[in-house]
Every structure is written in C-alpha cells, then in structure tokens.
Amino acid sequence: MYRTRITDHLILILGSLMMIGPVAVLFLTSTHDAVEVHRHGLMASWGGHFLETYNKVLFEPGGFTGQATGMRMLMNSMILGIGFAVGKIVLSMLAAYAIVYFRFRMGTFFFWVIFTTLLLPLEVRIVPSYEVVQKLGMINTYQGMIVPLLASATGTFYFRQFFKSVPDELLEAARIDGAGPWKFFIDILVPISKTMIAAIFIIMFVYGWNQYLWPMMMTSEEVYFTLVRGIKQIMLVWVGSQIPDYNEAFALAVLAMLPPVIVVVVFQSWFIKGLTESDK
Amino acid sequence: MATITLDKVRKVYAGTMEAVKGVSIDIADGEFIVLVGPSGCGKSTLLRMIAGLEEITTGEVKIGERVVNKIDPADRDIAMVFQNYALYPHMTVYNNLAYGLKNRGMPKAEIDKRVKEAARILEIDDYLDRKPRALSGGQRQRVAMGRAIVREPATFLFDEPLSNLDAKLRVQMRVEIKRLQRELGTTSVYVTHDQLEAMTLADRLVVLNKGNIEQIGAPIEVYDRPASTFVASFIGSPAMNLLDVTSDDAGLKLVTGTGLAGAASGLDRGRYTLGVRPEHLEIADGAASGEGLSLEVTVNVLEPVGAESFVYASFADGGPQIVVRVSSHARHQPGEKLYLKAMPQNVHFFDADTGKRID
Ligand SMILES: Nc1ncnc2c1ncn2[C@@H]1O[C@H](COP(=O)(O)OP(=O)(O)O)[C@@H](O)[C@H]1O
Ligand SMILES: [Mg+2]
Numbered sequence: 199m200y201r202t203r204i205t206d207h208l209i210l211i212l213g214s215l216m217m218i219g220p221v222a223v224l225f226l227t228s229t230h231d232a233v234e235v236h237r238h239g240l241m242a243s244w245g246g247h248f249l250e251t252y253n254k255v256l257f258e259p260g261g262f263t264g265q266a267t268g269m270r271m272l273m274n275s276m277i278l279g280i281g282f283a284v285g286k287i288v289l290s291m292l293a294a295y296a297i298v299y300f301r302f303r304m305g306t307f308f309f310w311v312i313f314t315t316l317l318l319p320l321e322v323r324i325v326p327s328y329e330v331v332q333k334l335g336m337i338n339t340y341q342g343m344i345v346p347l348l349a350s351a352t353g354t355f356y357f358r359q360f361f362k363s364v365p366d367e368l369l370e371a372a373r374i375d376g377a378g379p380w381k382f383f384i385d386i387l388v389p390i391s392k393t394m395i396a397a398i399f400i401i402m403f404v405y406g407w408n409q410y411l412w413p414m415m416m417t418s419e420e421v422y423f424t425l426v427r428g429i430k431q432i433m434l435v436w437v438g439s440q441i442p443d444y445n446e447a448f449a450l451a452v453l454a455m456l457p458p459v460i461v462v463v464v465f466q467s468w469f470i471k472g473l474t475e476s477d478k
Numbered sequence: 479m480a481t482i483t484l485d486k487v488r489k490v491y492a493g494t495m496e497a498v499k500g501v502s503i504d505i506a507d508g509e510f511i512v513l514v515g516p517s518g519c520g521k522s523t524l525l526r527m528i529a530g531l532e533e534i535t536t537g538e539v540k541i542g543e544r545v546v547n548k549i550d551p552a553d554r555d556i557a558m559v560f561q562n563y564a565l566y567p568h569m570t571v572y573n574n575l576a577y578g579l580k581n582r583g584m585p586k587a588e589i590d591k592r593v594k595e596a597a598r599i600l601e602i603d604d605y606l607d608r609k610p611r612a613l614s615g616g617q618r619q620r621v622a623m624g625r626a627i628v629r630e631p632a633t634f635l636f637d638e639p640l641s642n643l644d645a646k647l648r649v650q651m652r653v654e655i656k657r658l659q660r661e662l663g664t665t666s667v668y669v670t671h672d673q674l675e676a677m678t679l680a681d682r683l684v685v686l687n688k689g690n691i692e693q694i695g696a697p698i699e700v701y702d703r704p705a706s707t708f709v710a711s712f713i714g715s716p717a718m719n720l721l722d723v724t725s726d727d728a729g730l731k732l733v734t735g736t737g738l739a740g741a742a743s744g745l746d747r748g749r750y751t752l753g754v755r756p757e758h759l760e761i762a763d764g765a766a767s768g769e770g771l772s773l774e775v776t777v778n779v780l781e782p783v784g785a786e787s788f789v790y791a792s793f794a795d796g797g798p799q800i801v802v803r804v805s806s807h808a809r810h811q812p813g814e815k816l817y818l819k820a821m822p823q824n825v826h827f828f829d830a831d832t833g834k835r836i837d
Contacts, residue, residue: 375578
C-alpha cells in the first residue's frame with residue numbers, strides 16, 4: 199500500500215496556498231480604507247474597516263438612481279444564477295428525454311444540431327439575439343436576461359448520455375406498471391437523475407452568476423445590476439478625479455465569490471457522484 | 479387466470495432481421511410454459527411481444543379471449559420479471575411493489591394489504607423500507623417477484639430471471655418459483671437458455687431455434703423423443719452423441735467406414751444421423767451380440783464429476799468422439815478398448831439433411 203509521505207503533504211499545502219493566497223489577500227485588502235489601498239496597493243494585513251466597508255457595500259445606495267445597493271445586486275445575481283440553472287436543467291432534460299426516449303424521425307440529427315450550437319458561443323450571436331429580445335419587448339427585464347440563454351447544448355448532452363445509460367428494462371417495467379411517458383419522466387427518470395441534476399446545477403449556476411456581457415446589453419436600469427457589473431461600476435469613478443473605492447470593489451468581489459463557493463461546498467459530494475457514478 | 483394463444487406470430491426488426499418466424503402455441507390456463515433455446519434464437523422477442531413491449535409484425539396474440547396486439551402492456555393483465563430485475567433504484571421495496579397498484583388508482587388500504595401479503599409469501603417483510611441498492615442479488619430477485627405477484631395478473635412472464643444469481647441461489651429460487659406458480663395457479667411463460675432450468679420448471683417445453691419452434695412437449699417427451707438433431711443436442715447434458723451413418727444392405731456403418739453391429743433395421747438405404755445419449759450407453763463384456771446398437775471404441779479421457787464419470791472415446795478409424803456415462807467407481811485408462819451397447823428404444827435416427835426425427 200502507498201504510504202503518504204511528508205513531501206506529498208508539502209505539495210498539497212503549497213497548492214492550497216497558491217489557490218487561497220490571492221483570495222485571502224483580496225479579502226484582507228478589502229478591510230482597509232480606499233486611500234490606504236491606493237497608496238500601498240494590495241495588503242496582507244487586517245485593516246479594521248471590515249464592518250464599515252461591507253455595511254456600506256451591502257446597504258448603502260449607489261449609482262445615479264440610488265437603487266443599486268449591494269443587496270439588490272446580490273439578489274439580481276441570485277435570480278440570474280438560479281434562473282439560469284433551473285431553466286437550463288428543465289429545458290435540457292426535456293430535450294434529452296425527447297431525443298433518447300421518443301424515436302422520432304431524425305432524432306439523432308436534431309441532437310447534433312443542438313450539439314453544434316456549442317460551436318456558436320453567445321458572443322457570436324449577440325447582435326441578432328439582442329434584436330430578438332428587443333422586438334419581444336424584454337429589454338430591462340429578468341426574462342430578457344435569462345430566457346435567451348436557456349437552450350443548453352452542454353446540459354442536453356450530459357442528460358442524453360445519462361439517459362442512454364439507464365437500462366431499457368426500467369422503462370419497460372414502468373410501462374407494465376402503467377406509467378405513461380409523463381409519469382415515467384416525473385416518477386422515475388427525474389429522481390434517478392438527481393446527482394446529475396446537482397452537477398449541472400452547479401455548473402450552470404456559476405455560469406449564470408458570472409455573466410457579464412449579456413446582462414449589460416439587456417439592461418440599462420440600475421435595478422437590474424448584478425454584482426459582477428457593480429464591481430466594474432465602482433472602478434469607473436476613476437474618470438472623475440476621485441480615488442476609486444478600491445476597498446469597496448474588493449469587498450464586492452469577495453461577496454460575488456461567496457454564493458458560488460457555498461453552492462459548490464454544499465453540492466460537491468453530489469457533484470462528484472453525478473459526474474462519476476450512477477445510482478442504477 | 480387465462481389461456482394464451484399465439485397464432486403465426488412473426489417479428490421482423492428493422493425491415494430485414496426476422497427474429498421470430500411464425501410461431502403458434504396454445505397455452506392452457508395455469509400452465510407453466512418454458513421457452514428454451516440458445517442465445518439469440520428469439521425467446522425474449524417472443525416474450526416481449528406477449529408483454530406488449532415489442533410490436534407484433536404479423537400474427538395474433540390472444541390473452542384469454544381478447545386479441546391484445548394493440549393493447550398497452552399495462553392493460554394486458556400481465557406481470558413481468560426481468561433478468562436484471564429492473565427495480566426502481568430510488569424507491570423503497572415497499573414502493574417498488576406498490577407503484578403499479580398506485581398507478582391503477584387502487585385504494586391505499588388495499589395496496590397495503592397486497593404488498594404485505596406478497597412480502598410475507600416471499601419473506602421480504604424485513605426489507606420493505608430498504609432501497610434495492612441495499613439488498614443482495616437474491617433479495618432483489620424476490621422483490622422483482624413480489625412486484626409481479628402484487629398485481630395478481632392473469633399471466634406471469636419471466637425473462638431469464640435467475641441468470642444473475644450464483645449457482646446455489648439459482649437452484650433455490652428455481653424451486654421457489656415452481657412452488658409459487660403451483661400455489662397461485664397463474665399461467666406462466668418463462669424464458670431461459672439453461673436446459674436444466676427448462677426441464678425442471680416446465681409443464682411443457684417450447685424449444686426454439688433461429689426464430690422457429692423445433693419442438694413442443696412435456697420435458698420428458700422432449701428428452702425421450704427429440705424431434706430433431708437440434709433438440710437432441712440442446713436438451714440433455716452432456717449432449718446426445720450424434721453420428722453420421724450410412725445404411726445399405728450390409729447394415730449400418732459410420733461414414734468413416736466402421737461397421738456398427740446390430741443397429742436398428744428397417745431403414746431405407748441412405749445417409750442418416752444416429753443419436754444416442756451418454757447415459758444410454760452401457761459397457762458390455764465383449765463384442766456385439768443381440769439387438770440394439772453395439773460399438774467398439776478406445777478411451778481417450780475419463781472425466782469424473784463426482785456422482786458419475788464421463789468417458790470420452792473414439793472409434794478405431796478416428797471419426798467423431800463420443801461420450802459415455804459410467805459409474806463414478808469406473809477406472810478406465812486411456813487407450814483401453816471398450817465395447818458399448820444401447821437398447822434399441824434409446825437409439826434415435828434423424829434425416830441427414832433436414833435433421834428431422836425418423837421413426
Ligand atoms: N431491437 C432490436 N433490433 C434489432 N434486432 C434485434 C432487436 N432485439 C433483438 N434483436 C435480434 O433478434 C434476435 C433475437 O433476439 P432475442 O429475442 O433477444 O434473443 P434471445 O432472448 O433468445 O437471446 C437476435 O438476433 C437479436 O440480435
Ligand atoms: Mg434474451
């Protein structure tokens with residue numbers, strides 16, 4: 199048997215430090231005030247302005263209209279992240295269900311059509327997409343930010359592979375037990391996919407959370423600002439002769455990092471299960 | 479309870495692959511029918527057409543008086559046990575049994591009564607709250623049986639339900655399935671490739687080969703009077719010895735030249751396949767005399783299996799090797815000469831070209 203040696207630990211510790219280091223510095227810097235940050239750059243010491251800065255970032259209105267508090271942005275990011283994840287999962291599960299279980303004409307063909315959309319990232323089709331949303335009157339709405347990005351080739355692909363690995367006999371047993379297509383989906387397929395759902399949820403949540411370009415194009419009103427956009431906004435005051443509120447930007451960055459981290463920590467055991475084993 | 483009637487049932491896959499070629503069987507109420515044949519002969523396909531899981535290309539399946547060709551599996555009043563059990567992995571044993579009943583809209587109290595009763599019969603009461611994952615193979619098998627029983631169907635369909643069990647459990651469950659079927663009196667169709675399982679379970683065997691029925695009959699009938707060389711070599715273990723022979727005025731001889739003394743007369747001249755089972759060959763004291771078949775062979779190997787031993791031997795002029803069952807105390811040496819004989823009623827003849835039995 200392999201015995202763990204001290205060098206193994208050293209390597210792991212080093213790796214962890216490299217990952218955690220920048221985050222720690224980010225957090226520590228955010229506890230200093232803006233002037234100090236401007237003067238000394240990044241800091242590795244506790245600054246003592248933690249409560250003050252975070253309180254301000256979270257609750258004090260910013261922007262022109264005063265509607266862009268940190269809490270508001272946090273909520274918007276949350277809506278975006280969860281809306282993305284849930285919407286994509288529902289849509290791609292249904293698509294994969296159709297492709298795998300209903301032998302309709304050209305099913306495989308449609309799968310590959312969906313799959314090739316992977317080659318067309320959002321940035322490529324952003325102008326036509328914008329036009330569609332605009333014509334539908336969904337500029338400055340949550341639907342406008344979420345719906346156009348819901349179709350997910352990745353999700354469909356993962357669910358398709360998963361469904362294909364479910365033994366046919368399970369469907370047949372359910373048919374004999376009197377379950378129609380809908381009942382089979384809800385009663386059997388969704389529950390046995392739950393580890394897969396968790397895995398996709400994490401990926402898609404983080405993806406939605408980190409969206410920058412699309413929400414920025416879709417919304418101009420500050421009520422819809424997300425955290426990721428907020429950070430940028432704070433840095434923008436540079437154009438006035440003020441010192442940018444580095445500390446606040448850093449605090450926002452820390453806040454922006456938290457929810458994805460929490461999601462990953464909470465779901466990680468499921469995540470690994472979903473991608474590696476199956477419960478059939 | 480119901481009869482099942484198959485009338486010229488055919489299945490063609492993907493337009494070209496004919497998996498079942500016009501099969502007709504009448505199954506009596508309460509009968510235990512076993513479909514047996516080598517892998518790929520169309521047993522599962524046939525069973526799945528009865529279940530309604532596979533469309534019937536042509537022909538008719540009747541359960542009771544009703545033609546079911548176009549009827550959903552759930553409405554055919556059948557229950558099926560699969561080789562891999564196909565239990566719902568996320569449901570407890572209780573819910574696995576109850577699911578089909580719930581879908582029928584049966585009242586909760588009635589469901590509970592049936593599930594508990596089935597669990598009691600199959601001795602799975604203690605696992606009702608467990609998920610299938612936490613059960614052994616044998617226990618899963620019982621749950622799969624339970625799911626069939628609670629439905630109280632007119633017909634049980636089994637597709638190699640014991641193949642995933644180890645040898646000992648297989649024998650135990652085999653006995654149990656037989657007992658259950660007797661008790662419940664439910665018409666059953668059971669698919670297997672294991673001839674021993676088939677022999678022990680069946681009221682009647684249906685031997686399938688490449689989508690055709692080779693023979694239908696009670697196990698002992700099929701064993702005693704195999705309808706073709708295929709059945710002869712498939713039923714019985716070790717398989718029946720099959721020898722290519724020619725018959726002319728001088729009597730019978732192997733195609734390789736060795737004469738066979740005393741074998742059945744009354745055959746026209748021509749080529750035949752002669753069959754004799756290892757257990758029907760006896761070691762004689764000396765060269766042939768009297769009626770029946772006599773052979774002279776040289777021992778190649780002695781293979782003891784415990785309760786008995788098998789001698790593998792060949793003829794002087796080479797030719798096919800034949801198997802003889804001997805007592806476990808026999809001590810035959812390789813190279814030893816043996817005289818074998820078989821009673822006339824145990825010697826079978828088949829047409830050399832079609833393989834069909836000749837009486
Ligand atoms: N869905 C299918 N599509 C095409 N061919 C099939 C299909 N299912 C079975 N077959 C073919 O039909 C034949 C009979 O199969 P099956 O009934 O499963 O055999 P058995 O159960 O006797 O082993 C096999 O040659 C198999 O390859
Ligand atoms: Mg089969």
